[in-house]
Amino acid sequence: MLSPAQDKPIILTGDRPTGPLHLGHYAGSLRNRVALQRSHRQYVLIADSQALTDNADDPDKVKRNVIEVALDYLAVGIDPSETTICLQSALPALAELSLLYLNFVTVARLERNPTVKAEIQMRGFARDIPAGFLCYPVAQAADITAFRASVVPVGEDQAPMIEQTNEIVRRINRQVGRELLPEADAMIPTTGRLPGIDGRAKMSKSLGNSIALSASPDEIREAVRRMYTDPGHVRASDPGRVEGNVVFTYLDAFDEDQAEVEDLKTRYRAGGLGDVVVKKRLEDILQALLAPIRERRYLLAQDQSHVLAELRKGTERAKQVTQATLDEIKAGLGLFSF
Amino acid sequence: MLSPAQDKPIILTGDRPTGPLHLGHYAGSLRNRVALQRSHRQYVLIADSQALTDNADDPDKVKRNVIEVALDYLAVGIDPSETTICLQSALPALAELSLLYLNFVTVARLERNPTVKAEIQMRGFARDIPAGFLCYPVAQAADITAFRASVVPVGEDQAPMIEQTNEIVRRINRQVGRELLPEADAMIPTTGRLPGIDGRAKMSKSLGNSIALSASPDEIREAVRRMYTDPGHVRASDPGRVEGNVVFTYLDAFDEDQAEVEDLKTRYRAGGLGDVVVKKRLEDILQALLAPIRERRYLLAQDQSHVLAELRKGTERAKQVTQATLDEIKAGLGLFSF
Numbered sequence: 001m002l003s004p005a006q007d008k009p010i011i012l013t014g015d016r017p018t019g020p021l022h023l024g025h026y027a028g029s030l031r032n033r034v035a036l037q038r039s040h041r042q043y044v045l046i047a048d049s050q051a052l053t054d055n056a057d058d059p060d061k062v063k064r065n066v067i068e069v070a071l072d073y074l075a076v077g078i079d080p081s082e083t084t085i086c087l088q089s090a091l092p093a094l095a096e097l098s099l100l101y102l103n104f105v106t107v108a109r110l111e112r113n114p115t116v117k118a119e120i121q122m123r124g125f126a127r128d129i130p131a132g133f134l135c136y137p138v139a140q141a142a143d144i145t146a147f148r149a150s151v152v153p154v155g156e157d158q159a160p161m162i163e164q165t166n167e168i169v170r171r172i173n174r175q176v177g178r179e180l181l182p183e184a185d186a187m188i189p190t191t192g193r194l195p196g197i198d199g200r201a202k203m204s205k206s207l208g209n210s211i212a213l214s215a216s217p218d219e220i221r222e223a224v225r226r227m228y229t230d231p232g233h234v235r236a237s238d239p240g241r242v243e244g245n246v247v248f249t250y251l252d253a254f255d256e257d258q259a260e261v262e263d264l265k266t267r268y269r270a271g272g273l274g275d276v277v278v279k280k281r282l283e284d285i286l287q288a289l290l291a292p293i294r295e296r297r298y299l300l301a302q303d304q305s306h307v308l309a310e311l312r313k314g315t316e317r318a319k320q321v322t323q324a325t326l327d328e329i330k331a332g333l334g335l336f337s338f
Numbered sequence: 339m340l341s342p343a344q345d346k347p348i349i350l351t352g353d354r355p356t357g358p359l360h361l362g363h364y365a366g367s368l369r370n371r372v373a374l375q376r377s378h379r380q381y382v383l384i385a386d387s388q389a390l391t392d393n394a395d396d397p398d399k400v401k402r403n404v405i406e407v408a409l410d411y412l413a414v415g416i417d418p419s420e421t422t423i424c425l426q427s428a429l430p431a432l433a434e435l436s437l438l439y440l441n442f443v444t445v446a447r448l449e450r451n452p453t454v455k456a457e458i459q460m461r462g463f464a465r466d467i468p469a470g471f472l473c474y475p476v477a478q479a480a481d482i483t484a485f486r487a488s489v490v491p492v493g494e495d496q497a498p499m500i501e502q503t504n505e506i507v508r509r510i511n512r513q514v515g516r517e518l519l520p521e522a523d524a525m526i527p528t529t530g531r532l533p534g535i536d537g538r539a540k541m542s543k544s545l546g547n548s549i550a551l552s553a554s555p556d557e558i559r560e561a562v563r564r565m566y567t568d569p570g571h572v573r574a575s576d577p578g579r580v581e582g583n584v585v586f587t588y589l590d591a592f593d594e595d596q597a598e599v600e601d602l603k604t605r606y607r608a609g610g611l612g613d614v615v616v617k618k619r620l621e622d623i624l625q626a627l628l629a630p631i632r633e634r635r636y637l638l639a640q641d642q643s644h645v646l647a648e649l650r651k652g653t654e655r656a657k658q659v660t661q662a663t664l665d666e667i668k669a670g671l672g673l674f675s676f
Contacts, residue, residue, distance in 0.1 A: 048674055049437060056441040057513075060672045089674060092430035099387060099433045099477065102470035103394040110469055131448055131473060132440035138469065139437065175395075312676050334398045336386055336427060338650050 011036060011187075012149035014045030014088075017065035018055060021072040022210040023286075024194040024203035026293075027253045029153060030076045032189065037082040043147045043318060044073060046311070049088045049095070050139060053132040054123060067304060070311050072213050075297035080310045086318035087311060088143070093322035097142035097329070102135060104171045105164070110134050114160045141165040145172075145181045146322035153187040162186040176332035181325075191253050199228035199246050214297050217287060224283040229275050236274030247278050254285050349374060349525075350487035352383030352426075355403035356393060359410040360548040361624075362532040362541035364631075365591045367491060368414045370527065375420040381485045381656060382411060384649075387426045387433070388477060391470040392461060405642060408649050410551050413635035418648045424656035425649060426481070431660035435480035435667070440473060442509045443502070448472050452498045479503040483510075483519045484660040491525040500524040514670035519663075529591055537566035537584050552635050555625060562621040567613050574612030585616050592623050 013033060015021065021030065036042060046069050051062045066087065073085055088094060110116065116137060120129055132139075137160075144152055144165050152162055162184050169181045195201055196209025203210045211223045229247050233240035242248045242265045251261045264281070267273040300307055330337055351371060353359065359368065374380060384407050389400045404425065411423055426432060448454065454475060458467055470477075475498075482490055482503050490500055500522050507519045533539055534547025541548045549561045567585050571578035580586045580603045589599045602619070605611040638645055668675055 052438070052441050052673075063672055063674045066674045087674065087676075089434075089668075090676065092434055095433040095437045096427075096430055099436055099470065100390070102473060103390050103468050105469050106466045107469050107472050108466060128444045128446060130441050131443050131445050131476065132437065134445050135440055135469060135473065308676070315676070330427075334401055335390075336401045336404045336425065338425075338428065338646070338653070 008039065008041045009151050010147060010149045010182075011040045011042045011151045011153065012045065012144050012147045013042070013153050014047050014143075015069055016047045016051040017062055017069045018051050019065055019205045020068040020212055020214065022203060022205065022212050023290075024196075024210065025072075026076060026213060026289075027191060027194040028155070028189055030072070030078070032153060033083065034077045034079075037079060040151065042083040043149070043321075044078060044083055044085045045088050045143060045318075046070065046086070047088045047143070050136055053130060053136050053139075056130065056132075066311075067307060070307050071297055071300050071304075074300050074307060074310065075213060075293045080314055083314075084317050084321075085311055085314040087315045090315045091146070091318055091322050093319070093326040094139070094142050094146055096326055097146055097322075098135070098139040100329070101138045101141055101168050104168055105138055107134075109164075109167075110137065113137050113164060115158060118157070137161050137164045138168070141168045144184050145169060146325045147318070148182055148325060149184055150182045151187050152184045153189065155193060156188050159186050159188070172329060172333070176329070178332075180328060180332050194253055195246055195249060197223050197227045197246060199244060211286070211290075213290065213293050215290060215294070217291075220286050220290060221283060224279050224286065227279065227282075229279075233268075233275065236276075237271050239271040240268045240273070240275075242268055247275070247282050250282050251278070251285070254289060255281070346377065346379045347489050348485060348487045348520075349378045349380045349489045349491065350383065350482050350485045351380070351491050352385050352481075353407055354385045354389040355400055355407045356389050357403055357543045358406040358550055358552065360541060360543065360550050361553075361628075362534075362548065363410075364414060364551060365529060365532040366493070366527055368410070368416070370491060371421065372415045372417075375417060378489065380421040381487070381659075382416060382421055382423045383426050383481060383656075384408065384424070385426045385481070388474055391468060391474050391477075394468065394470075404649075405645060408645050409635055409638050409642075412638050412645060412648065413551060413631045418652055421652075422655050422659075423649055423652040425653050428653045429484070429656055429660050431657070431664040432477070432480050432484055434664055435484055435660075436473070436477040438667070439476045439479055439506050442506055443476055445472075447502075447505075448475065451475050451502060453496055456495070475499050475502045476506070479506045482522050483507060484663045485656070486520055486659075486663060487522055488520045489525050490522045491527065493531065494526050497524050497526070510667060510671070514667070516670075518666060518670050532591055533584055533587060535561050535565045535584060537582060549624070549628075551628065551631050553628060553632070555629075558624050558628060559621055562617050562624065565617065565620075567617075571606075571613065574614075575609050577609040578606045578611070578613075580606055585613070585620050588620050589616070589623075592627060593619070 013029060033042060033044060046066055048062050048066055052059060055062055070085065116134065140161050141164060154162065166183045169183050172181055173179055194203055196203040196207060198209040200207065200209055211220060227246050229245050230241040248265060255261045264278055351367060371380060371382060384404055386400050386404055390397060393400055408423065478499050479502060492500065504521045507521050510519055511517055532541055534541040534545055536547040538545065538547055549558060565584045567583045568579040586603060593599045602616060
């Protein structure tokens with residue numbers, strides 16, 4: 001669903017700046033962004049306002065990580081001349097659209113949102129949900145529509161957010177009387193979520209089971225050494241399990257020679273292939289993958305003013321785009337403007 | 339609670355632009371604004387965003403009435419060189435603050451707000467409350483604090499809104515570590531709410547029981563003629579009731595000779611004073627009160643560009659004030675800014 005003046009589909013994606021990004025982010029989204037940035041008009045939003053919805057007690061953490069996340073983006077090869085990297089809190093049109101959309105969504109509808117329900121449970125909010133947290137699907141709809149994104153890469157569990165967005169889109173379009181906003185499609189990644197090195201479903205710095213994009217060679221080596229495999233695979237000669245074996249999950253995600261990975265799996269299952277061998281293979285791959293990222297990140301971190309300047313430039317561009325959408329929606333709905 | 343650089347207390351007040359203002363607004367708030375505008379730094383907000391929280395289906399009504407309300411303000415003597423008249427939807431800092439404050443208030447707290455509870459019932463929303471309506475006390479807190487108002491004229495039923503604001507103020511100040519925002523005091527009007535001409539508690543254009551500020555001499559005459567008095571007071575010689583008698587309520591509100599009004603009440607109660615006489619007195623007072631307002635309003639309506647220019651000027655001033663507060667709050671909380 002393209003607007004007439006441009007030939008590339010618009011993608012909106014982004015991250016909450018609550019910590020530096022890690023290998024899980026790379027596998028699940030960052031490398032896709034690098035791959036898509038020429039074929040798509042891509043906006044990457046550092047969602048610092050959204051991060052506050054459950055970090056209102058620690059805004060400083062959010063602030064510090066804005067620059068960390070921007071560094072990660074540039075380090076992995078997101079190219080600011082192709083992709084607009086921008087800061088959510090510096091785009092007032094997003095707040096204005098959020099507040100406007102809140103009038104088009106009922107409280108009951110927000111409470112039914114499965115993602116919100118699940119996250120409320122996970123974060124232990126119970127009855128004390130911050131109102132901002134309940135409303136964040138609406139803020140997300142504001143983000144998506146402000147950029148007129150028609151493609152939104154999200155995890156499978158986030159699909160209800162896109163549905164909420166599209167309900168708002170249809171409601172606005174109906175009231176305006178034309179297709180002012182495009183509906184968005186969720187782009188679900190083909191590789192599932194990368195588990196932590198301990199085998200837990202979620203890789204997270206706070207769980208101590210992640211590999212940072214800036215990990216040193218020693219940290220990478222140590223992480224692979226500690227990696228969860230098959231506890232029943234004691235001797236190399238024992239048959240081993242591949243399912244739930246983090247080393248093989250990572251090889252699936254990062255090894256470019258997938259035929260070789262299939263062959264290794266067969267040998268591992270049959271017995272006769274030791275953990276040491278597959279771990280060595282994975283370590284080499286991760287060292288090769290992360291070395292240039294770490295080096296670029298280190299160099300960029302020496303000159304943060306350059307990173308800030310890129311972020312400011314992208315945010316200025318995003319400001320124009322989002323303000324134009326807000327103006328068009330206000331005009332379309334017949335709201336007052338000077 | 340004044341900031342050091344200024345000697346006048348700051349007042350924030352305003353109206354939702356859902357219809358032209360009427361005599362009830364004049365008695366309850368407009369004349370106070372005229373009286374207070376020199377002794378106070380006064381901001382009057384045309385709350386068009388808030389009006390959308392329960393008029394999302396009819397934004398055009400809100401749009402049309404922005405200019406009507408601005409006309410009413412200038413017609414009654416609110417002086418734009420003394421008072422800043424401004425438009426809510428044109429002040430992005432208010433939306434940004436609203437969204438920020440939503441993180442500091444729980445859903446349970448919003449649902450407990452007695453004003454919201456009562457209005458939800460009155461408007462028949464039941465479970466289908468628009469989220470914007472549930473959140474509007476937070477938006478109101480954003481308005482009040484963005485102007486650093488310490489005095490907020492409100493009806494008695496709105497006092498819980500000020501309490502909600504002050505909870506947010508204390509929360510922000512605690513986190514920032516200093517008295518960045520002043521707490522607000524409700525200024526409850528000494529005269530109660532003016533009833534409709536039919537005696538119902540609420541004067542409202544849609545109930546057909548109001549007197550517009552632009553009412554013609556004939557309309558005023560007719561409204562007073564139809565005015566509810568004491569149905570038991572059939573002949574002039576009968577004793578009459580003064581309580582609930584709209585003519586006397588209006589004389590209480592508008593007659594400058596209150597000693598004379600007390601005298602009339604005594605005679606009315608005793609019997610021997612006819613409705614015609616007191617109605618004539620009230621009509622003369624209302625004609626004298628409304629004639630200059632009507633004339634100024636008529637002249638101003640001939641040149642709406644002047645009214646718009648005043649509104650735009652006030653809004654520009656308000657933009658600077660509210661943006662400065664937002665910037666200070668963001669800096670105080672340690673949020674990112676370029």
